[in-house]
Amino acid sequence: MPAARPTAAMLVIGDEILSGRTRDANMHHLAGRLTEAGITLGEVRVVSDDHDAIVAAVRALSEAWDTVFTSGGIGPTHDDITADAIGAAFGAAVDVREDARTLLAEHYARTGSELNAARLRMARIPEGATLIDNPVSIAPGFTIRNVHVMAGVPAVFQAMVASVLPTLTGGVPLTSTSTRIDRGEGDIAAPLGALAQDFPDLSMGSYPFQKDGKFGTNVVIRGEDAARVEAATARLKALL
Amino acid sequence: MPAARPTAAMLVIGDEILSGRTRDANMHHLAGRLTEAGITLGEVRVVSDDHDAIVAAVRALSEAWDTVFTSGGIGPTHDDITADAIGAAFGAAVDVREDARTLLAEHYARTGSELNAARLRMARIPEGATLIDNPVSIAPGFTIRNVHVMAGVPAVFQAMVASVLPTLTGGVPLTSTSTRIDRGEGDIAAPLGALAQDFPDLSMGSYPFQKDGKFGTNVVIRGEDAARVEAATARLKALL
Missing domain, CATH: 3.30.70.2860 (Alpha-Beta Plaits)
Incomplete structure (x- = not known):
């Protein structure tokens, strides 16, 4: 491949893939979209819901490839630890951000659900990140440095890929x-x-x-x- | 997880997964079989058909986990470079081995095909490895140190997993x-x-x-x- 072709890597965060409970769909989806965009997907790693494993993998992939996509672990429950791990990987503090809180507050007001402490966790974003639009279920992903942090639920993951791809510089499609x-x-x-x-x-x-x-x-x-x-x-x- | 539970990692070698041409099936199969056997699949990496990438990933996974499974790249064509990369990763010379050659010679004599130079590549095994039985298409996989090197074609991969799993010490199934x-x-x-x-x-x-x-x-x-x-x-x- 010519060196000019942009490269990407993916980090799948999910015990459910490693246990065999779920068959991966997001890797296959992203691989196809990147190929269409003229971007070479060079490596994928799948790690468990483990803080240190996520930190090490994000750092390694972020250094080795032009762009990194992660999937999984950004929901409201105790096993959703991705935002904190990504923050730790880049030395960025993680806290509830007002623009993300506003998105969630408006959404839950509309749907009649409570913006409780658990849901508010989904507004915790590392400092310096920009939000990724989530037209499916509102809770945003985020981009920090060259890493795009996205949801694991396939419909949401795909919507976030569609939000991010137009912002990337593609190569000559193969x-x-x-x-x-x-x-x-x-x-x-x-x-x-x-x-x-x-x-x-x-x-x-x-x-x-x-x-x-x-x-x-x-x-x-x-x-x-x-x-x-x-x-x-x-x-x-x-x-x- | 208790520390006593055995761990494993998988290395998928295949441009066809990274390009989106093929959706992974082997990772999902192995994840399920390992979970049944009480072995924790801790990490998966997917790399392209690239010598240096395979060498680096095999070394890293072999050091970090009890057992490693690889899939892909052990066929007869020019893009099948796994045996050489695994040999390089462990400093083991790779050459045609007589027991593997005999398996292939008998198989192709039976089926009326020629054991040509390309097919003979499938008898190239790193020094010190043991062969993994392939009841589907005969060309063997091999085990060197804690790494089991297996085919990428799902039917063959699954047969090799079935050959290898009984040789591993399982943990308490979850x-x-x-x-x-x-x-x-x-x-x-x-x-x-x-x-x-x-x-x-x-x-x-x-x-x-x-x-x-x-x-x-x-x-x-x-x-x-x-x-x-x-x-x-x-x-x-x-x-x-």
């Missing part, structure tokens, strides 16, 4: 082709390897599958230059 | 209950937080959901002592 070949990976590995050497500017991945007892391979060719991707795909089809 | 409460997280946060303080030996997670325009919360209580889990669940139901 063009990709997927070619299904009815031969096993072992049969096509040599010509595919040679093709990959002829097109060092493209990425070529091979994904074996098994269907009706037969082996096949999907070959995905990806790159910034659509003409090169087409040329390589044509060569692949002629070869095999 | 008992868990899931209680559906038809109130939003913000309404139950205070009593739930108090309950969590009364049962510090248990983990209590709250997972909000939205259905037919109403908010609700699933509360998951988890612990080693089934009687304590039952007692806390009864208290939860009486409270709310």
Whole structure:
């Protein structure tokens, strides 16, 4: 990949993923949106609802990648510790912020619920952060430095991704082709390897599958230059 | 969690997950099997098909956790670089091994395919590793130190997990209950937080959901002592 392409990482905060209770959906959603935006998702980490683990992971990812997205742990209950951990990671104090409190107060007044102490926790934002709009359930996410802190509930996570993405500088979107070949990976590995050497500017991945007892391979060719991707795909089809 | 409970981490090696092409299935499968076995999955990382990224992640996870599982990158094509990266991570030479070559030779003789140079790559195993049985497509995984290196194709990954799990020392399986409460997280946060303080030996997670325009919360209580889990669940139901 050219160095100019912007990069991102994701931190999933959630015991429910690590225990097998929930199958991840947010990572898959974000990966697709970033690819469309021309941003390379370079790494994902999943950690438990543990203060020190979140602090260490946020620091490491924030240093290594252009942008970081987190999901999970910003609700009103005792296990929602993300805001404090993010604050600790960057040495930022965390307290109830008036603009966030106002958003919540108006929302709960409208819906007839009480803005109790638990719900007020969702207005606790690290100093220096900006809020991320949450059109689904109002309680905001926030951005501090290069880290976007978002909810774990998929509908809310997706809405926050939609709020944040237009603020990021995207890269040239990649063009990709997927070619299904009815031969096993072992049969096509040599010509595919040679093709990959002829097109060092493209990425070529091979994904074996098994269907009706037969082996096949999907070959995905990806790159910034659509003409090169087409040329390589044509060569692949002629070869095999 | 008591310190005696064995821990594990997973490293997913795969551009196809990070690009959004494929939704992860292996992490979810492994998380469930480990929970059943009484082993805590503490961290997952997803990295791209990049030598240095794999080396760094394997070393970090191998040091931090009792056991590490990797998935992906052990096939016959040019993008299958896991065996070399794992070897590099532990300073172990990687070469074709006779027992692995024999497995492949017998398999391809049986199925009428050629054991060509590409397929022979799948017999390249780091020095000092032991093989992991692959009843699905024969090409073995391998175990070196505390790292189990397995295929990314879900059917093969699952078969290898089944081969490896009986060799691990499990912990006391956790008992868990899931209680559906038809109130939003913000309404139950205070009593739930108090309950969590009364049962510090248990983990209590709250997972909000939205259905037919109403908010609700699933509360998951988890612990080693089934009687304590039952007692806390009864208290939860009486409270709310």
